[in-house]
Amino acid sequence: MQGNATRTARIVVVVALVTVGGPAAAEPRVIELSLRNGQLPEDQRVVRVQQGDDVTLRWTTDRSLTVHLHGYDLERKLSPGAPVLMRFTVRATGRFPIEIHGSSHGDEQTVGYLEVHPR
Amino acid sequence: MRRSSLRARSLASVLLTVALPIRPAFAHGFGQRYDLPLPLWLWVGGAAAAVGLSFVVIGLLIKGNPGRADYPRLNLLRWRLGRLLADRRVRLAAQVASVALLLVVVTASFTGDQSPTRNIAPTAIWVMWWVGFAYLSALVGDLWAVVNPWGAIFAWIEALVRRLGVALAFEVRYPSQLGVWPAVVLFAAFAWVELVYTGRTIPARLGVLTMTYSLITWTGMVLFGRAAWLYHGDPFAVAFGTLAKFAPTEVRVTDRAACRRGGVDRAERDGTCINCGECFDRAALSQRELNLRPFGSGLLHTRDVSNSMVVFVLLLLSTVTFDGFTATPAWSRLEGVLFAALAPLGGLRLTVIGSVGLLTSPAVFVLVYLLFARWMARAAGDMLSTGTVTRILVLSLVPIAIAYHLAHYFMYLLIQGQLMIRLASDPFGFGWNLFGTARYRPDIGIVGARFAWYTAVIAIVLGHIIAVYVAHAVALREFPDERAALRSQIPMLVLMVGYTMVSLWIIAQPIVETTPK
Numbered sequence: 001m002q003g004n005a006t007r008t009a010r011i012v013v014v015v016a017l018v019t020v021g022g023p024a025a026a027e028p029r030v031i032e033l034s035l036r037n038g039q040l041p042e043d044q045r046v047v048r049v050q051q052g053d054d055v056t057l058r059w060t061t062d063r064s065l066t067v068h069l070h071g072y073d074l075e076r077k078l079s080p081g082a083p084v085l086m087r088f089t090v091r092a093t094g095r096f097p098i099e100i101h102g103s104s105h106g107d108e109q110t111v112g113y114l115e116v117h118p119r
Numbered sequence: 120m121r122r123s124s125l126r127a128r129s130l131a132s133v134l135l136t137v138a139l140p141i142r143p144a145f146a147h148g149f150g151q152r153y154d155l156p157l158p159l160w161l162w163v164g165g166a167a168a169a170v171g172l173s174f175v176v177i178g179l180l181i182k183g184n185p186g187r188a189d190y191p192r193l194n195l196l197r198w199r200l201g202r203l204l205a206d207r208r209v210r211l212a213a214q215v216a217s218v219a220l221l222l223v224v225v226t227a228s229f230t231g232d233q234s235p236t237r238n239i240a241p242t243a244i245w246v247m248w249w250v251g252f253a254y255l256s257a258l259v260g261d262l263w264a265v266v267n268p269w270g271a272i273f274a275w276i277e278a279l280v281r282r283l284g285v286a287l288a289f290e291v292r293y294p295s296q297l298g299v300w301p302a303v304v305l306f307a308a309f310a311w312v313e314l315v316y317t318g319r320t321i322p323a324r325l326g327v328l329t330m331t332y333s334l335i336t337w338t339g340m341v342l343f344g345r346a347a348w349l350y351h352g353d354p355f356a357v358a359f360g361t362l363a364k365f366a367p368t369e370v371r372v373t374d375r376a377a378c379r380r381g382g383v384d385r386a387e388r389d390g391t392c393i394n395c396g397e398c399f400d401r402a403a404l405s406q407r408e409l410n411l412r413p414f415g416s417g418l419l420h421t422r423d424v425s426n427s428m429v430v431f432v433l434l435l436l437s438t439v440t441f442d443g444f445t446a447t448p449a450w451s452r453l454e455g456v457l458f459a460a461l462a463p464l465g466g467l468r469l470t471v472i473g474s475v476g477l478l479t480s481p482a483v484f485v486l487v488y489l490l491f492a493r494w495m496a497r498a499a500g501d502m503l504s505t506g507t508v509t510r511i512l513v514l515s516l517v518p519i520a521i522a523y524h525l526a527h528y529f530m531y532l533l534i535q536g537q538l539m540i541r542l543a544s545d546p547f548g549f550g551w552n553l554f555g556t557a558r559y560r561p562d563i564g565i566v567g568a569r570f571a572w573y574t575a576v577i578a579i580v581l582g583h584i585i586a587v588y589v590a591h592a593v594a595l596r597e598f599p600d601e602r603a604a605l606r607s608q609i610p611m612l613v614l615m616v617g618y619t620m621v622s623l624w625i626i627a628q629p630i631v632e633t634t635p636k
Contacts (some may be wrong), residue, residue, distance in 0.1 A: 007277035051567070071153050071563045077354075092564030095629060113629070115155060116135075119567045 028054045035061040035078070038100055038109065045112040049090050049097075050118050057086040059100040064102070069114060090116045128403035147468050149235065149320050150535040152446070155568040157575065157627035165576040168620045169583045173612055176584055180591045184601065189389075190416035192371075195409045203401075205370075212464050214271035221268040223546055228326030232548025235320040237394040242538045244325055251530045251536070253362055256522045261363035261394045263355065264370075269336045273345050288340060293347040297425030299357055303434060304482070305335065306354035307481075314445065315473035346397045350385075358435055360394065364417035365521050365585075369393050371409050377402040387422055393590060418514040419592060426506070427514045433484040438521040441480040442514075443474070443527050443625040453630045488513070491614045496546070496621040499607035502598055512611060513592035513599050519615060522582020523622035526575035530566070538562035584617040587612065622635035 009097045015050045033044050049055050059067060061078040071088065072096060093116045101108045157165075160584040195201025203209060213350055220243070228240035235241045253264050264270075277287040306634035318324035339348035371393050378385045378392035392398050396415075400405055444450050457472050466470055468600065494507040503511075537559070544557035551557065589605075590611050598604035 070151055092153075092562075093155060093568035094563065095155050096153055097151070115629075116568075117155065118567050 023041060023114060029057060030056045030057050030058055033060070033112075035059070035063075035065070035067075035100070035111065037062065038065060038111070040112045048113065048115045049116055051090055051093050053090050054090060055090055057114075059084045059086065065100045067111075068099045068101065068108075069096060070099065072114075074075045077102075090114075092116065093118045149241045150531065150538075153534065153563060154532050154626075154630055156400070156569065156629045157572055157623070159627070161572055161576055162623055163272060165580055165623050166620055168576075168580045169623075170616055172580065173582050173587045173616065176587050177591060177608070180595070181415065181605065184593050184595050189418065190412055192369075192408070192410040192412050196367075196407060196502040197410060201409055205407070207400075210265055212293050213266050213529075214370050215266070217266040218268040218271055219463045225326055225329055227547045228329065230320040230547060233322050233389055234548065235322070237548035238322040239539075239542040240322040240325050240338060241320050242535065242542055244329075244531065245313070246488040246535045247539060250532050252359055253524060254528075254532065256359040256362040256365075257365050257525070260368035263359035264349075264394065264396050264518060267356065268350075269353075270340075270345060272347060273337060273340045277345065288344045288492050289342055290344045291342050293343045293351055297351065298425040298430050299351050300341070300427045301352035302354045302357040303431050305352070305426055305496060306358060306431065306434055309354055310434070310441075311477055312398050313472065314438065314442055315464060315470060315477055317470070346395075357431060361432060361435060361514075361517065362521060365517055366417065367411055367414050368472065369408075369417060370396065370399050371408040371410055372398040372402040372406055373408065374402045375456075378408065385423070387420055387528070393417065393420060399435055405596070415518050415589050418517055418589045421511045421514060421593060421594075421597075424510045424513060424623075427440075427508065429488075430481075430508055431487055431511045432517065434481045435480040436516060437484040438477070439524050440484075440625070441477060441522055441525070443622075444480075445476070446630040447628040448631050449628070450476075486616070488516075491610050493585070494610040495607040497607075498610055499594075499598055499600075499603040502600060502603050507597075508607070511592055515586050515593060515611075516615070516618065518582040518585040518589065519579075519618050519622065520582075522578045522580075523625075525578045525582075526626055529574055529578075529596065530571050533565050534561055534563055536564070576623070579619060579622055583615060586615055590615070 008032040018032075022025050029049065031047055033040060033047070047057070057069075059076065059078050060083045064077070066075060066077050067086075071092065072088060072090075073088050074088065076086055078084050096114045096116070097110045098112045098114060099108050100111050136633060196205060224240050224243045231238040231240070252263055273287075281288050301560050312319055336348070339352045343347070343352070351357075368623050371391055373391045374396065375386055375390040377398045378390070378395065380398075382556060385395045385398055389392065416521075454469075454472055458468055461468050461471065489509065490511070491506075493511070494503040495504045495507045496503060538561060541559045541561075544554045544559075545551045591608055594604040594611075595601060596609050598607060
């Protein structure tokens with residue numbers, strides 16, 4: 001369960017991210033995603049971008065696992081220390097789950113979503 | 120607790136060994152969904168349009184009461200193309216293709232690769248057949264009645280043994296008080312498989328379920344005869360038939376005798392019968408029609424709606440809504456709470472929660488509808504009993520369900536449906552490439568979110584308007600007094616607006632596959 005306050009806070013953060021960090025088309029955008037114990041912090045669970053953006057997801061983690069972005073079907077192995085980049089141009093709109101696997105549980109978990117909004 | 124991980128556990132071993140272009144999360148019947156939730160302004164706009172246009176429709180109806188007049192029809196059999204469509208040989212060709220497809224799917228389910236996206240069975244069953252045929256039934260016509268492979272196989276064998284002088288069916292007279300209750304029970308079981316059962320994406324399990332369904336269907340047909348079983352007992356014939364009442368085509372027979380054989384009386388008030396394939400085959404050429412008609416007009420025929428049919432329709436509507444609801448954050452939170460509270464049940468928890476939810480949704484639909492029917496009857500001065508009101512107006516809710524269904528599955532069908540391009544070349548997952556499309560990758564950007572949003576909102580608003588029209592037209596026809604009919608429609612309008620709002624609300628929710636901790 002999450003309170004309304006945290007949800008509102010999250011929306012505010014996301015909106016701020018989009019308005020402050022939302023550049024003109026095709027300008028590269030770097031989004032930090034830091035997994036801790038196989039989870040993303042509250043304010044990184046929904047990544048909102050605009051169609052046509054040049055996006056780089058910069059992944060860091062505290063343990064070895066694999067991240068998989070559905071739809072765009074990008075997969076990267078992550079390990080503690082070195083950040084891993086997922087760079088792509090967001091062409092298709094939609095809400096795409098981001099999953100991790102190979103964690104200590106040994107199965108798949110949705111850790112967040114990439115939302116690509118139409119221009 | 121993570122829901123997708125628990126759901127996926129049984130499949131993990133299968134999935135992790137195979138590199139898949141799309142790794143499904145099994146949130147619904149089958150396959151991944153990428154829908155963007157409807158933005159607030161579009162939600163508000165759609166809702167306002169639904170309410171505003173309702174009053175426009177009512178105003179027009181009050182001015183031009185259609186009364187008992189039938190709807191406009193255009194008989195396609197006047198043209199050669201129409202006659203070709205209704206030709207026995209064309210139907211036979213379609214049936215042969217459909218039976219062949221069923222054989223491929225069943226064979227693949229048992230002998231093919233057991234990964235859900237490498238075997239044709241899950242996509243063919245959940246995407247192409249269940250979602251696809253619902254679209255076809257609602258938007259084209261009762262095609263399932265034509266190509267139903269179980270019906271076709273039975274009819275062929277029946278014709279064959281009749282030549283040997285043996286009757287295949289016992290033709291036990293179907294007990295009319297049973298109504299469509301067998302179809303209600305079987306449909307509930309099917310809905311459970313679609314929305315709760317975790318093995319629904321595993322090809323071999325689908326194969327076993329298909330065989331079980333075949334056994335039930337053919338037993339029913341042997342006992343009561345093919346036509347009687349399809350009409351009362353077969354959940355898919357009844358479901359697709361109900362959706363097809365909305366469709367812009369109908370098959371009509373204007374021969375009372377042909378409509379009233381084999382223990383089933385299909386005749387309407389005027390002695391004609393609609394969408395009865397058997398009757399069509401019995402009737403003389405001059406008494407057959409293949410008509411174009413306005414959308415939704417088939418729902419004006421309420422003569423054969425029994426209490427069991429009311430429950431069937433509400434069950435059909437509620438499972439579609441429940442499917443959408445289980446992907447919302449609200450359900451996810453509820454599930455999270457129940458999951459923690461039901462700890463003693465262990466690994467069965469998600470199945471138990473899903474089953475209870477699935478049973479609760481039609482119960483809520485029936486209860487709410489009965490309360491509103493009581494209110495409608497009272498508003499009309501109890502000129503008709505609550506039971507009668509229940510039966511004559513239930514079909515008018517169908518357009519809202521169809522519109523929601525179209526909106527809800529639009530992107531799903533467009534994206535998941537593309538898997539068929541690949542699977543057609545390699546249905547068993549053996550590494551074949553029959554048509555050179557085995558390496559096809561679904562295009563997730565086939566249409567944009569904006570297009571999907573507008574399609575969804577327009578479909579829901581149009582469905583709502585047609586529903587309001589149908590309910591008013593039926594009320595004006597059935598109530599002895601016009602003012603009473605119109606008064607009865609105030610509660611109905613409240614119900615319909617509420618139902619439409621729920622549909623829009625679900626589409627405006629982000630699809631969630633996890634349960635927050």
